Each structure stands twice: as structure tokens, then as C-alpha cells.
Amino acid sequence: MSGVPNRAGFPPPPTPPRKGEGNPVAPVARTRYPKWVDSDLMYSFTRSKLVVAAALLTALMVGAAFLAPLIAPHDPYDLKTLDLLNADLPPAWVGRGEARFLLGTDDQGRDILSTILYGTRVSLLIGLCSVLLAIGLGVTLGLWAGYAGGRIDSFIMRIADVQLTFPAILTALLIDGVALAIFKNYRLEGGKFWVLVISIGLAYWVQYARTVRGVTLVERNKEYVEAARLIGLRPVKIMFQHILPNVLSPVLVIATINLALAIITEATLSFLGVGLSPTEPSLGTMIQVGNRYLFSGSWWMVAFPGLTLAMLALAVNLLGDWLRDALNPKLR
Amino acid sequence: MLAFAIRRLLEAIVVMLTVALIAFALFRYVGDPVNQMVGQDATLEDRAQIRRDLGLEDPPYAQFARFVANAVRFEFGISYQFKQPVTAMIADRFPATVELALAAALFAVALGILMGVYTGIYRDSWLSKVFLAVSLVGISLPTFLIGILLIYVFSVWLNVLPSFGRGEAVNLGFWRTGLLTASGLKALILPAITLGLFQMTLVTRLVRAEMLEVLRTDYIKFARARGLPERAINFGHALKNTLVPVITVIGLQLGAIVAFAIITETVFQWPGMGLMFIQAVQHADIPVMAAYLLLVAFLFVLINFIVDLIYVRIDPRIRILGRGA
Numbered sequence: 132m133s134g135v136p137n138r139a140g141f142p143p144p145p146t147p148p149r150k151g152e153g154n155p156v157a158p159v160a161r162t163r164y165p166k167w168v169d170s171d172l173m174y175s176f177t178r179s180k181l182v183v184a185a186a187l188l189t190a191l192m193v194g195a196a197f198l199a200p201l202i203a204p205h206d207p208y209d210l211k212t213l214d215l216l217n218a219d220l221p222p223a224w225v226g227r228g229e230a231r232f233l234l235g236t237d238d239q240g241r242d243i244l245s246t247i248l249y250g251t252r253v254s255l256l257i258g259l260c261s262v263l264l265a266i267g268l269g270v271t272l273g274l275w276a277g278y279a280g281g282r283i284d285s286f287i288m289r290i291a292d293v294q295l296t297f298p299a300i301l302t303a304l305l306i307d308g309v310a311l312a313i314f315k316n317y318r319l320e321g322g323k324f325w326v327l328v329i330s331i332g333l334a335y336w337v338q339y340a341r342t343v344r345g346v347t348l349v350e351r352n353k354e355y356v357e358a359a360r361l362i363g364l365r366p367v368k369i370m371f372q373h374i375l376p377n378v379l380s381p382v383l384v385i386a387t388i389n390l391a392l393a394i395i396t397e398a399t400l401s402f403l404g405v406g407l408s409p410t411e412p413s414l415g416t417m418i419q420v421g422n423r424y425l426f427s428g429s430w431w432m433v434a435f436p437g438l439t440l441a442m443l444a445l446a447v448n449l450l451g452d453w454l455r456d457a458l459n460p461k462l463r
Numbered sequence: 464m465l466a467f468a469i470r471r472l473l474e475a476i477v478v479m480l481t482v483a484l485i486a487f488a489l490f491r492y493v494g495d496p497v498n499q500m501v502g503q504d505a506t507l508e509d510r511a512q513i514r515r516d517l518g519l520e521d522p523p524y525a526q527f528a529r530f531v532a533n534a535v536r537f538e539f540g541i542s543y544q545f546k547q548p549v550t551a552m553i554a555d556r557f558p559a560t561v562e563l564a565l566a567a568a569l570f571a572v573a574l575g576i577l578m579g580v581y582t583g584i585y586r587d588s589w590l591s592k593v594f595l596a597v598s599l600v601g602i603s604l605p606t607f608l609i610g611i612l613l614i615y616v617f618s619v620w621l622n623v624l625p626s627f628g629r630g631e632a633v634n635l636g637f638w639r640t641g642l643l644t645a646s647g648l649k650a651l652i653l654p655a656i657t658l659g660l661f662q663m664t665l666v667t668r669l670v671r672a673e674m675l676e677v678l679r680t681d682y683i684k685f686a687r688a689r690g691l692p693e694r695a696i697n698f699g700h701a702l703k704n705t706l707v708p709v710i711t712v713i714g715l716q717l718g719a720i721v722a723f724a725i726i727t728e729t730v731f732q733w734p735g736m737g738l739m740f741i742q743a744v745q746h747a748d749i750p751v752m753a754a755y756l757l758l759v760a761f762l763f764v765l766i767n768f769i770v771d772l773i774y775v776r777i778d779p780r781i782r783i784l785g786r787g788a
Contacts, residue, residue: 296763298722308744395605402607437608445603
């Protein structure tokens with residue numbers, strides 16, 4: 132804390148109560164949570180230029196993606212504006228490129244820049260939804276396993292162990308494949324979004340469950356939990372209102388790194404042809420389509436979506452790494 | 464040691480049975496096997512007859528027992544898509560995946576250890592920084608993008624390496640190998656690098672971290688004091704002690720390599736099991752999916768088991784712990 136320049140507008144931060152010391156009745160301390168985030172985290176944040184750059188890049192890409200309908204020069208979903216005569220144009224600064232298609236066009240005459248903006252939006256949405264699903268499932272099961280102990284604990288953790296034997300991408304692929312097999316007789320245009328979200332979410336819950344269980348095992352023997360039990364609160368309330376806030380910082384770290392993984396997984400599944408269909412552009416489907424035209428020299432169809440995906444993953448990964456060091460949670 | 468091995472073996476069997484149950488449920492309930500076998504104009508009696516012949520009227524546990532018994536004998540039924548026995552399809556593609564995975568693992572381990580040792584010893588040199596930056600990129604870039612990038616540079620642009628397929632393969636009885644022909648070896652380079660890059664960065668970072676740790680210890684200082692040459696200290700004393708975690712990680716990553724081979728094989732159209740699996744998923748070819756799932760699960764469980772045993776052999780601390788339990 133000492134020597135931190137106080138940023139304009141913030142009252143001097145109170146001394147942050149650290150976990151495990153001071154007042155064990157955490158609820159009192161927790162009301163000050165947002166303020167110490169401002170002080171402690173912001174300090175380590177502003178110290179690293181790389182992290183600030185990563186955060187700016189992430190903010191820029193997320194912002195651009197969600198404002199896509201407002202800022203994109205064309206609407207890739209609007210079939211009326213597509214013209215096959217515009218197909219396969221290179222970026223504006225190359226040969227026969229045109230200024231209205233800054234990054235060129237794809238095989239159907241869609242503007243690459245606009246499609247990237249819309250595609251990033253789809254990729255981010257799938258990533259966010261699947262991370263939320265993984266958090267919900269993993270945290271609930273982890274809390275339950277850690278708090279209940281005994282048979283429930285070993286049952287849940289056994290499932291986690293079995294699933295951990297396999298890489299997440301394989302699990303996602305398998306769930307995706309099964310869902311496609313079940314629904315192959317139905318037309319699934321919008322539904323594929325949720326198939327992807329569920330496949331990816333179910334593939335990544337294990338790490339949350341294991342971490343949360345570990346912390347819960349420690350927390351449940353503390354006095355505040357005992358006190359809550361003594362005044363007759365129901366276990367669900369103790370788990371979610373009393374223990375949960377104390378396990379959130381490792382969950383936040385895992386979630387950030389998980390987001391990068393989820394975006395990559397979505398792109399991979401779409402690239403493999405078992406994700407979204409090319410009419411719903413995501414970064415993965417764009418790369419898949421572009422890959423077919425690589426040999427005819429149309430490098431821009433792959434290069435720009437690929438670059439976007441790589442930068443997004445790199446930036447979010449950097450943020451996650453920094454968050455892990457800054458929060459220094461009990462992740463070993 | 465024996466008790467430890469038996470306990471691990473029992474756990475492995477439980478995992479395999481769980482996976483077998485999932486595969487069975489897939490096989491039995493997701494697609495209707497009868498629909499896939501008969502034509503459109505089969506009568507209801509024909510269908511009922513086939514159902515009885517296939518034993519689909521038996522109670523589920525009997526069917527499951529039969530499924531497991533068949534799986535143990537490597538019988539997984541007929542592919543819906545290709546109308547061939549799944550076992551023959553796998554036998555055809557297995558060597559391609561194994562050769563690719565081993566080449567990737569070799570690339571990852573050899574280069575990863577070298578880079579790890581170098582960055583561990585010369586931590587401030589510019590080359591170390593380049594290595595670490597490359598490894599950060601390697602971790603962030605998705606496998607398929609790396610593949611596309613390599614294809615663009617080496618096949619489209621420089622035109623020196625093939626971009627798809629396995630080259631010429633030589634038949635050695637039951638094993639078709641691509642390692643004996645020049646075109647086969649050339650075709651192996653790009654897929655192996657693509658597949659192994661992530662593991663290489665992992666090994667690099669791990670070896671580097673372990674080297675930094677070990678180089679600080681007293682026995683290294685003592686070795687220096689004895690006047691041993693740098694090479695003997697770095698490779699004979701330091702590297703040797705970093706290898707325990709490295710072996711574990713490599714063993715476990717071998718499974719990941721097999722899983723990620725799906726992506727690499729798709730990018731390079733490598734005729735292995737991963738490509739077969741992806742085509743099965745795209746066409747809802749359940750018998751192939753079930754067989755692949757069981758086979759990969761078996762591979763993973765086997766690798767985990769072996770890694771555990773090696774670990775116990777190498778690290779005496781675990782042996783003592785195991786004896787106490």
C-alpha cells in the first residue's frame with residue numbers, strides 16, 4: 132500500500148483485510164471489497180505496461196464487437212447487400228482492392244472487417260455463456276462436495292477425476308457430436324449456439340469444482356461457518372452466502388483464463404466443422420472458410436480473423452496471468 | 464509398490480467401465496442401430512427380426528455386458544457411414560496417428576529440454592527472451608491456426624513441404640509406415656511441429672522453472688566448488704534432477720497429443736484416427752465414435768497408469784508414502 136499514488140477521485144483506501152488473518156467473521160470485512168480492489172489491484176495493474184496494453188486491447192475488441200451493428204460498414208447477415216461480383220477482393224491496399232472493403236471480402240462477397248466484428252461478437256458471447264455455465268456448475272458442485280463431504284464428495288470428485296483424464300477439447304467435441312447426432316433430424320440453425328455453449332461449459336467445470344472444493348474444505352471449519360450453523364441457517368444459505376464470497380478470487384482467475392480457452396475451443400469446433408454453420412459467422416467458421424481459399428492466394432480470408440482470434444486469446448491470457456499473480460489465490 | 468499398483472489398476476478399471484457405459488449409451492440410445500442397417504422399405508416384421516437377432520430386446524444390463532465383452536475383443540460393429548467393420552478401419556488408421564503423435568512428442572521433448580536448459584542457465588540473454596516470447600505465442604495460438612500458418616509459409620509461399628496427406632507409405636505386414644520413404648518423412652514435418660508446439664512450450668517453461676530452482680541449491684554450489692566443468696554441472700547434476708516432473712508432464716501430455724491430433728489431422732488431412740473421428744462426428748456415425756472413445760480412454764488410462772508407476776520408481780518419497788498407507 133505504502134507509496135501508492137492516490138488516483139484522482141478515490142478516497143484513501145482502508146487497509147485491506149487479508150484472508151486468514153484479522154477478523155474471522157468475514158461478512159463485515161466484505162462490505163469494503165470494491166474499495167480494496169481499487170487500491171491493491173489497480174496498483175499492480177498500472178505497474179505493468181504489458182498488462183495495461185492487454186487490457187486496452189481486450190476492451191477495444193470487446194467494445195468493437197458489441198457495437199458491431201453500429202460501427203460495421205456492412206451487415207454480413209443482410210443477404211440483400213451481398214453481391215457475388217464483390218467476392219474474393221483483396222484488402223484495400225492490395226492490387227484490385229476497393230476502399231469500401233478495407234480488409235477485403237470473402238467468397239460470398241461479405242466485407243471481412245464487418246464479418247470479423249460480428250464474428251467476434253458471436254465468439255465472445257459463446258465464450259462468456261459457456262464460462263458462466265462452467266462456473267455455475269463447477270462452483271455449485273465444488274461447494275456441495277466440500278461442504279457435505281463423505282459420499283457426495285467422493286462421488287462428485289470421482290466424476291471430476293474421470294473427466295480430467297481427458298482433455299477438455301475432446302469432451303466438448305464428444306458432447307457436441309452426441310448433440311448433433313440426437314438433433315440431426317431437426318433443423319438447428321439458432322440451436323447450434325446453445326449446443327456449443329453447453330458442450331464447452333460442460334467440458335470446463337472440473338477446475339472450478341476442484342478449486343472451490345479445496346477452499347471450502349478449509350473454510351467450513353472456520354468459526355464464522357460454525358456460527359452460521361449455530362443460528363440455524365440452512366446449508367444452502369451457508370454455502371452460497373457465507374462460504375461462496377471467500378472462494379471467489381480463485382474462481383475469477385480461473386474464469387479469465389477459461390474465457391480465452393473457451394473462445395479458442397469454440398473456434399476450434401467451428402473450424403472442425405462441428406460448430407456454427409458458415410451462415411452464422413464466428414471467428415472459427417471464418418477461418419474454416421478462408422482455409423479453403425488459402426491455395427488460391429486469398430490469404431486475407433484467413434489472416435485477419437486468425438489475427439483477431441490470436442490477439443484476443445493472447446490479451447485475455449495475459450490478463451489472466453496478471454490476475455493470478457495479483458490476487459495470489461490458493462491455486463498453488 | 465504392489466498394493467499401489469493394484470489400487471491404481473482398480474481405479475483404472477472403474478474409469479474404463481464408466482467410459483464403456485457412456486459409449487454403450489451412445490451406441491444403444493442415440494442412433495437407432497436398426498434404422499441404419501435396413502433399407503427404407505423393410506417391413507415391421509423384418510425390423511423386429513433384426514432387433515431380436517441383434518439382441519436389442521434383451522435387458523439393458525445383458526446388452527451392456529455383451530457390449531463390454533465385444534469391446535474387449537476389439538469388436539465395435541459396423542460403421543454406419545462406410546459399411547465396414549470399425550475394427551478394420553481403426554487398424555488401418557492407427558499407425559498413422561501413432562507415428563504422428565510420437566514424432567510430435569519427440570520434437571516437443573528434444574527441443575523443449577534444450578530451450579528450457581538454455582533459458583534456465585542464461586536467463587538474461589536476448590536469445591532466452593526470444594525463446595520465452597515464442598513460447599507465450601505458442602501457448603496462445605490455437606493449434607489449427609499454427610497449422611494454417613505453417614502451410615501458408617512452407618507449402619504455399621516457399622513450396623518446399625507438402626501440405627496434406629502422409630506421403631508414400633510402406634506396408635510392413637500389419638503396420639503401414641510413412642517413416643521409410645522420403646515423401647513420408649517430408650509430409651510428417653509440418654503436422655508434427657504443429658502438434659508438438661504447445662507441448663514444446665510447456666516443456667520449455669517447466670524445465671526452465673525447475674532449472675532455476677535446482678541451480679540455486681547447495682549441491683550445485685558444491686559441484687562448482689569442486690571445480691567440475693559447467694557441462695557436467697548443468698547436464699549431469701542439474702538437468703537430471705529436473706526430470707521427475709518433466710517425465711510426468713510428458714507422459715500426461717502424450718494423451719493430450721493424441722486428442723489434439725484430431726485438429727492437426729483435420730488441418731493436414733492426415734489419414735489417422737482423429738480425422739476418422741471428426742468425420743464420424745459430422746455424420747453421426749455412432750459405432751466409430753464409441754470405438755474411438757473407448758480406445759482413447761484406454762490409451763489415457765494406460766498412460767496414466769504407467770506414469771504413476773514410473774513416478775514411484777523415480778521418486779523415492781512417494782514410495783515411502785505408499786508404504787505408509
